[in-house]
Amino acid sequence: MAQLKQPLVVYLNDSDNVAIAVTEIAAGTDIQVRDRHVIARAPISRGHKIAVSEIAAGAPVIKYGQSIGKSTSLIFPGDHVHSHNLTDHHEVESVIRSTAPPQAPPPIRRTFEGYVRADGRVGTRNYVAVLSTVNCSATVCHKVVQRFDEQRMRRWPNVDGVFAATHTTGCALALGSRKHQMIARTMAGYAQHPNVGGRLIIGLGCEQNTPGYLAEHHGVVPLHAPDGKPITRDDRVPVLTMQTEGGSAVTIDHAETLVEQLLDRANEAKRSTVDASHLVIGVECGGSDGYSGITANPAIGAVSDRIVACGGTSIISETTELYGAEHLLCQRSRSPEVAQRLVDLIRWWQDYVAFYGGQLDNNPSIGNKAGGLTTITEKSLGAVSKSGLTALEAVYDYAERVTAKGLVVMDSPGFDPSSVTGKVAGGANLVLFSTGRGSCFGCKPTPVIKIASNSELFERMPDDMDLNAGEAIAGKTLDQLGDEFFEFALRVASGESTASERNGFGDHEFVPWTVGPVL
Template identity: 30%
Template sequence: MSQKNSVLRIHSKDNVIVALTDLSKGDVINYEGDTYVLTTDVPAKHKFASVDLNEGDLVYMYGVLVGMATQPVVKGEILHTHNLVHRAEEYGVEDGEKEEWKAPDFSRFEGKTFQGYHRADGKVGTQNNWLVIPLVFCENRNVTVIENTIVEQLGFGQKKETGFSVDKLVNIYQEGASEEDLLNTSIQIDKKEAKKNKLFPNVDGIQFLRHDGGCGGSTPDSVALCHLLAGYVNNPNVAGATVLSLGCQHAQAKIMQDALESFAKDHKKPLYVLTQQESTSERDFVEEAIKKTFIGLTKANEFVREPAPLSKLVIGLECGGSDGFSGISANPTLGYVSDLVVGLGGTTVLAEFPELNGVEQEMINRCVTKGIADKFSNIMSTYNEKAEFLGGGFHANPSPGNIKDGLITDAIKSAGAAKKGGSSPVTDVLDYTEQITKKGLNLLCTPGNDVESTTGLAGSGCNVILFTTGLGTPTGNPIVPVVKVSSNSKLFNKMNDIIDFNTGGVIEGDTLQKTGEELLEYVIKVASGEKTKAMQLGQNDFIPWKRGMSL
């Protein structure tokens, strides 16, 4: 991409052009041998028509159908919700020859390793965590009691430290401060260094997975929760778990244990399951849970970081708070990283099925077998039909923030989001909570909801998650490092307290190869123990997907 360009046509088939900078009505744009006189203002990230469009004409971007004009649009006019609605291509599964895929040059990374935790099943963790899991929301308080008892005392942090203090406000209020004085007084303080964990130095953290499920909702959602929690125990970033059950809930311990056995037959991770209704008192119940957790930590501490090949990376690919640049810079950068990792023999996982709406045919064509393609097609159609029955549909996916920053239809959003998956063949398609077992690019059914999706990626076995954002999204995961990647430099400079890596240089002229290789170098550091911004801030978000409730 040339640095001097103020606009970009992404694909030769496109009849829209993207503004890379703010453009004004009357601006004359000379681009690709044509001249465009803008009839409206076109803010950066938005699109204008490159030809006159009549009502009902189809609009293409990224080389795919992304919308339909609802009224006449003249060449040089902005495309927005007043003149564009969602449209997407039909898709189907057919047998056919597959083109041979060629990976990008990954010689720079051949022989490189990361420092990880080697598990008995051959997987390698980038973290070494112990889990405390409630099977039902009734146990959340007991989980909190355990956390408040052991986290600080064992040196895993100071949970009450927030980085803010109201002492100054109290003092100046008592001295008669005005409202303006109160607003202008800083209450930020330097966060104290967490007490160094000397007793269990090889344990990265104790993670507490509170949730509001397990009973009272649909039984299928409770069963899915059990499978999700089993997936978290099975994740290579986890050494073992303490599980708290009330006893009478839909999410029965046996369902979770059976799922874990199916995920990892003869798994060797310590798992302590305690049932409160079988205990003599709550105090005794919590006391036993604390003691068993302590014993589990002694076992987890036996693991140490050792070199592992990059083929052991299992990278989740996620986007949230997307903007009109996400599909040009950040998402294609992740796609390049995905292709590098797949070329090196590793695994990547593209989630968020509502954000593959409109690019289904491309994904189907990349599936290595017809059976895998059929599975993807069936999940997509069933999901969309259910969403429409509930009054939604994939077309309703873009958020107000997406639309404000240039993602006008779900097909535009999806065409850019799919770039995270690079160009490699699709080796497997997984429904929610199914475990990753095949190398290469996998597709995992999750909703577009950011945290529900990252929760699902971790539950299926990812050991690192790359998360692109164009607007800024403060989120993380309890067991998997989440690397936040910005689509533009303005965002990175404004919110670099929550964002790890900037791909804005791609908009300004850097190549995807350069940016992608730099990102993979950073991923290797994170996989070896370097903390991401989300980890530093303690952003441990965990939201199981209730499939009848979310899109």
């Protein structure tokens, strides 16, 4: 089969005054951009922007048909457009008075093989979780998990593994404070996750984040099981406290016995055919580059649309990376109230970052900029394309359980481990994660599908990438990629392993986001 010829640049919208280089372009190169020719006035790196028309000083630089900032000097056709001549000062609308949600997509009927849980939710994996209430019990949790290595786990073939969910807080916080609520929501979300077939909680005994608080506010009912007694078949969660047990060594031994019982029970679960409406996907981007917003992210958006058409749920987060593109989600919101909730979150983030002397405009990382992204608006316009084209139905707090069907936003930082942790706590049973620079992220108990934004990355890091969105540059349509990636997602939901799972990643990516003082 003849290989598709790759162009020198991609031109996204008829109103754009920049194009994106898809290969290294030397100064003096004659570049055809649709019906015009442009001579590169400087070397243009892959993923970076080249001006295709003159841009006056102070005039908008247009990409995706949207302003991504303003030029700081006169830009000539063929100039490199980046941090040296482009800046951004985005203004957030204060009050949303009307919205125009799109029509629902035509329904799709698909199935996958999942684990049906007692509460009606469906898992794509079957893990046993060992959770710490406080950092003081984190090491004990990990030592328990270490006793269940690959060889020993062969005894329980229907269980994907045992993992520890530990963190850096749980004490030195005000009882019932926002910080306490956030860590408790996150813990409860993992303990009750449909991908978890058994769970054990281990604490020290004097922390603020007690099992009693989880029971009172999140329905995680503790079971203080005496050593040697079998775990009863109910919804209670076995709890150990190191101070009560008599120390760390005794706790580890007792926990090992309890985990064996949990594994015996979890091993009884079997996959069955279920409707794809039970899929709850989290969409994420990390290590983004100039390709991410034109290949991998819109391809994920196409999968999101298909999941919504199936009656499922798609969660987009990273609130700091919606800033600059929030108006697009506001326009698509189900109601002005939903849109206002999103705008209020953006404005909270502006105040929060300013309190520490920062600005949301500074969000693009060094790696993002090296990959061709200049401003937060440019990054956000590419990031928001992961949401597809359907209506925004609801906005959730961090780690809040997601119950709505369709596209939703969850408040979170842009830091990938914290963002994904929140979505998984909210119920995501599958994650689609795009990267242009190369991320090796995994997240037990939820499988993470890694999507390369460019073919060079896909070929350079083949052990870490699942799918290649770089084929969009070579001629495949985003709709074709959406179909292919959707089918792959269904296979992963049914048990096919991802690259990060084959690599054994996901044991240290439980990184809850909390806001508040350490007391």
